[in-house]
Amino acid sequence: MTDDVAEADAHLDFDLEDESDDAGEHAESIPLGDPCLVVDDLHIVFRVFGGKKRESAKKQGLHVQDATPVRRNPVKRLLGAGRQHVGAVSEVHAVRGVSFTARHGESIGIVGINGSGKSTLLRAITGLIPPHTGSVYVDGEPALLGVNAALMPQMTGAKNIEIGGLALGMTPRQIDEKFDEVVEFADIGDFVDMPMRTYSSGMAARLRFAISSAAVPDILMVDEALATGDAAFKARSKARIEEVREQAGTVFLVSHSISTIEAMCTRVLWMHQGQLVMDGPVEEVTEAYRAFVRAHRQARSSARAGGRRQNRQDGQSRQDRQRRS
Numbered sequence: 287m288t289d290d291v292a293e294a295d296a297h298l299d300f301d302l303e304d305e306s307d308d309a310g311e312h313a314e315s316i317p318l319g320d321p322c323l324v325v326d327d328l329h330i331v332f333r334v335f336g337g338k339k340r341e342s343a344k345k346q347g348l349h350v351q352d353a354t355p356v357r358r359n360p361v362k363r364l365l366g367a368g369r370q371h372v373g374a375v376s377e378v379h380a381v382r383g384v385s386f387t388a389r390h391g392e393s394i395g396i397v398g399i400n401g402s403g404k405s406t407l408l409r410a411i412t413g414l415i416p417p418h419t420g421s422v423y424v425d426g427e428p429a430l431l432g433v434n435a436a437l438m439p440q441m442t443g444a445k446n447i448e449i450g451g452l453a454l455g456m457t458p459r460q461i462d463e464k465f466d467e468v469v470e471f472a473d474i475g476d477f478v479d480m481p482m483r484t485y486s487s488g489m490a491a492r493l494r495f496a497i498s499s500a501a502v503p504d505i506l507m508v509d510e511a512l513a514t515g516d517a518a519f520k521a522r523s524k525a526r527i528e529e530v531r532e533q534a535g536t537v538f539l540v541s542h543s544i545s546t547i548e549a550m551c552t553r554v555l556w557m558h559q560g561q562l563v564m565d566g567p568v569e570e571v572t573e574a575y576r577a578f579v580r581a582h583r584q585a586r587s588s589a590r591a592g593g594r595r596q597n598r599q600d601g602q603s604r605q606d607r608q609r610r611s
């Protein structure tokens with residue numbers, strides 16, 4: 287663990303106490319295969335136009351700096367008039383020097399407070415975001431259809447199963463064969479013929495998970511989808527994750543629910559302020575992460591109590607002064 291963790295700011299937001307249906311369960315370790323993914327000193331930097339993201343990223347302790355101004359060709363500048371962003375260009379260093387190796391058959395949880403870089407790391411592994419520096423070597427095809435992935439909200443669930451399946455490299459025939467299974471797994475019933483924008487967030491997340499795991503991918507990425515499901519869905523998801531691992535696939539699971547991570551993973555990566563602060567067996571990392579979260583909750587509530595005390599004292603002194611004058 288680095289000093290960064292000890293210095294973490296008070297911008298914390300997570301569900302540590304959501305100990306749910308899967309509390310107390312543990313994923314079984316299976317013999318691991320060869321490495322299937324190597325992440326080597328990976329850095330991801332976003333260029334941000336205007337000040338809003340920059341301020342929120344700064345609050346989370348991320349490294350934000352002014353970027354060198356982009357010189358635009360004068361003709362393009364004129365053509366683009368009215369579409370230019372207002373405010374300075376800055377950079378958010380969302381992933382900072384992350385390195386690790388994953389093996390076939392591993393189920394790896396990624397934990398960390400909001401804005402620590404978990405989703406960015408997943409998206410970089412799938413190739414959705416190019417590395418600023420460093421490298422990602424993948425053996426196999428990662429499937430990422432987490433809750434942030436863009437299926438088409440205006441299209442029906444059925445059409446999205448087709449699009450999602452094609453995006454994952456399935457043939458139209460394979461999609462046809464898997465169709466009923468996906469609908470049943472997602473438990474969306476007749477909603478399959480309704481546009482996805484009419485779905486509850488839970489239904490949409492379940493459908494994404496069902497699509498992304500339909501083809502038993504080499505690397506399955508799951509970003510929070512399981513958090514929105516009920517006990518039965520979680521049990522089905524767990525079985526699906528096991529199936530992927532047994533067929534020598536690798537699973538990455540981002541979740542704010544420690545009990546879900548404990549139930550479904552065999553290894554945990556803890557991200558903080560874009561860095562990998564701990565990488566190890568589930569119990570070791572979740573114990574340290576729980577302690578970190580509790581310490582910061584305590585620090586935050588003491589700071590709030592101190593603030594209230596100070597306000598009361600200030601109010602009292604004001605009243606005293608008014609009485610005297």
Ligand SMILES: Nc1ncnc2c1ncn2[C@@H]1O[C@H](COP(=O)(O)OP(=O)(O)OP(=O)(O)O)[C@@H](O)[C@H]1O
Pocket residue numbers: 332333334339342343346348378380398399400401402403404405406407
């Ligand atoms: N497209 C983007 N442009 C600019 N900054 C971004 C972009 N995507 C993410 N960021 C910033 O990068 C940092 C890491 O974000 P990321 O979504 O990876 O964190 P996270 O750990 O997944 O957070 P959460 O738990 O809230 O989902 C945040 O400060 C975020 O504001």
